[in-house]
Amino acid sequence: MTIEHLAIWVKDLEKMRAFYEKYFEATANEKYHNPAKKFESYFLSFQSGARLELMQKPGIPDNKNDVSVQYTGLIHFAVSTGSIEKVNELTEKLRKDGFQVVGEPRTTGDGYYESVILDPEHNRIEITE
Structure with a gap:
């Protein structure tokens, strides 16, 4: 599936x-x-x-989650770029264009190379290799 x-x-x-x-x-x-x-x-x-x-759709209430705190439920989705270099390039482009980087590029304990940014409405996106 x-x-x-x-x-x-x-x-x-x-x-x-x-x-x-x-x-x-x-x-x-x-x-x-x-x-x-x-x-x-x-x-x-x-x-x-x-x-x-x-x-x-009009009338949909604001999300009560605070982007700086983790809550139960869907918290992010990840987009793979294909390489460490592309993770770094896209992260810097987004930062330069004024988007918030909430997780600097790094290798995580489980072996992923990623950064985390917020989209224009503060949804978390992991940018992975």
């Missing part, structure tokens, strides 16, 4: 789509809009075949 997609409720659908397209080479489908439910979404496809669904 494989994970087909993950979904994130977002406040700014277009900003988030552009972020994942620019930094993670995602390709968005045509925007889906359901006027009756005031729901809009994009499916973003990655080269690996995995997808990320970005969803927007």
Whole structure:
């Protein structure tokens, strides 16, 4: 089995789509809009075949999690770049462009080389080799 997609409720659908397209080479489908439910979404496809669904709808409450503290539940997802050099390059590009790096590039105790950044709406993303 494989994970087909993950979904994130977002406040700014277009900003988030552009972020994942620019930094993670995602390709968005045509925007889906359901006027009756005031729901809009994009499916973003990655080269690996995995997808990320970005969803927007009025009235979705803010997430109560504090990004500096870990909580039970989904806390991050990881995107593989293919090399240590690419992890470092992407991390520095994101930092330069004003995104928060919450985990500096490093080799973890279980052998992953990764960094951790926050997307524009403060979702954690691990950038791995």
